[in-house]
Amino acid sequence: MCGFAGFVDFAGTTAAPDEVLSAMARALAHRGPDDQRTTFDAATRTGLAFRRLSILDLSSAGAQPMRSADGRYEIVFNGEIYNHADLRARFGVGAFRGHSDTEAMLAAIAAVGMPAALAEFRGMFAFTLLDHSTRTLWLARDRFGVKPCRYALSGGHALADGGFTVPAGASLVFASELGAIRAHPEVSTTIDRRALHAYLTLGCVPAPMSIHREARTLAPGHLLRLDLTTREARIERWWSAATLAERGAREPFTGDDAQAIEAVDRAISESVRLRMVADVPVGAFLSGGVDSSVVLAAMQEHATQPVLAFTVGTDDADFDETPHAALVARHLGAEHVVLRATDADAARFAGSSLASAWDEPFADSSQLPTLLVAREAASRVKVVLSGDGGDEIFGGYYRYGHAPALAARLRRIPRALRPLIAALLRSVPRSAANAIGRAIPALPFDRAGDRAHKLSRVVRLDTLGAIHAALARVSDDATGLSQASARTPTRFPRPILRSTPSCA
Secondary structure, three states: OOEEEEEEEOOOOOOOHHHHHHHHHHOOOOOOOOEEEEEEEOOOOEEEEEEEOOOOOOOHHHOOOEEOOOOOEEEEEEEEEOOHHHHHHHHOOOOOOOOOHHHHHHHHHHHHOOOHHHHHOOEEEEEEEEEOOOOEEEEEEOOOOOOOOEEEEOOOOOOOOOOEEOOOOOEEEEEOOHHHHHOOOOOOOEEOHHHHHHHHHHOOOOOOOOOEOOEEEOOOOEEEEEEOOOOEEEEEEOOOHHHHHHHHHHOOOOOOHHHHHHHHHHHHHHHHHHHOOOOOOEEEEOOOOHHHHHHHHHHHHHOOOOOEEEEEEEOOOOOOOHHHHHHHHHHHOOEEEEEEEOHHHHHHHOOHHHHOOOOOOOOOOOHHHHHHHHHHHHOOOOEEEOOOOHHHHHOOOHHHHHHHHHHHHHOOOOHHHHHHHHHHHHHOOHHHHHHHHHHOOOOOOOOHHHHHHHHHHHOOOOOHHHHHHHHHOOOOOOHHHHHHHHHOOOEOOHHHHHOOOOOO
């Protein structure tokens, strides 16, 4: 997994910068147990720290921070670039020191520069790049935000969502996780009530916000460019999913169903093959559902021996996935490892162990079984592939189908009638409607009240995007909850913050 951290100390006020860098690196030990290295450049007052999980080039030639061959660029990088062999062939000049993807990235950056090199990278990544020649610092994040990247200002200075100028007496602090940023002694830890409201509404804190007023999350497909001379930071989008979707709508696939199936199968197979390239064992998380089963099938296609597939099961038959997973593993010839999660496990991990795995509030109930199965997998392999992202790419959530259908129906309802319909839907007590739904099995909705109140929001909307966003919310109205928090202190002791569950 790996993790990076660092800071630019413009005022030169950071005492013992090497010790601060080491503390920030230690906060990321769970991301990279294999190695810890730091460096501090006195000329730019820039420090970089790295925790390594060795996957490609296990030797010291793959260690970070890493300098480019000409010494101009220095990088700390979390992720994996799957086309690194192609980058070497295209941009390599002279002999490489090792065979890591980090070194291939530096060769591409040296050849075409930043940000042009980002378009050449096929993979998941977040990194910090220091250009010693132009005195420029770059933060960059991959297209879909698979890898995290956070940044903050020291001295209690709040950050806006866009570009900014670092105050003369402040430092810019950055890291893979907020925990490493909090390890910097000059960064405040004030709760951002806007982020708290977003969490209560959506179940997570969305980028570019973070749970702290002083910190931000670099959004997927974005980069930050900091001029170390002027202290001006500019944030821009370097890749857009919407632009790609619009191009797809203009240039749709013209083949028949059989050709479409073949194209998807070929794309998944090649994608999985590239992700299996590693100098360490690679396994899989298997739920028995469509997405993880397809990934395991592609892995087994390219493997020379049975793939290790890990499943977490429960004693509750309604939620136990092991029977389906066992059938899939047996059919594909994988080696199946099953972990049973009990109520005692939940009680044991729901405290500090679970909370310490996250950076900020995160309401996904899958975080507990994921942590349990990940700990089991870590004893056997260093890398696992999963089916995460399949629902987003292939429209697996119900709202992807419901939103267009609702939009079409709403266009037939006069706008003047919509407030009345919304009021009627909200007039039914949520708890009563839910009870009726549970009591009458013939009804299609067991949470009729929740759905009716959610629909009351939707009927007022016009655009497909707004309707989809409303369907994705987990709470009708978090305003009262977040306003109630105003009666409590917003500055918490660091130990409490570190025990708060999060989704970074």
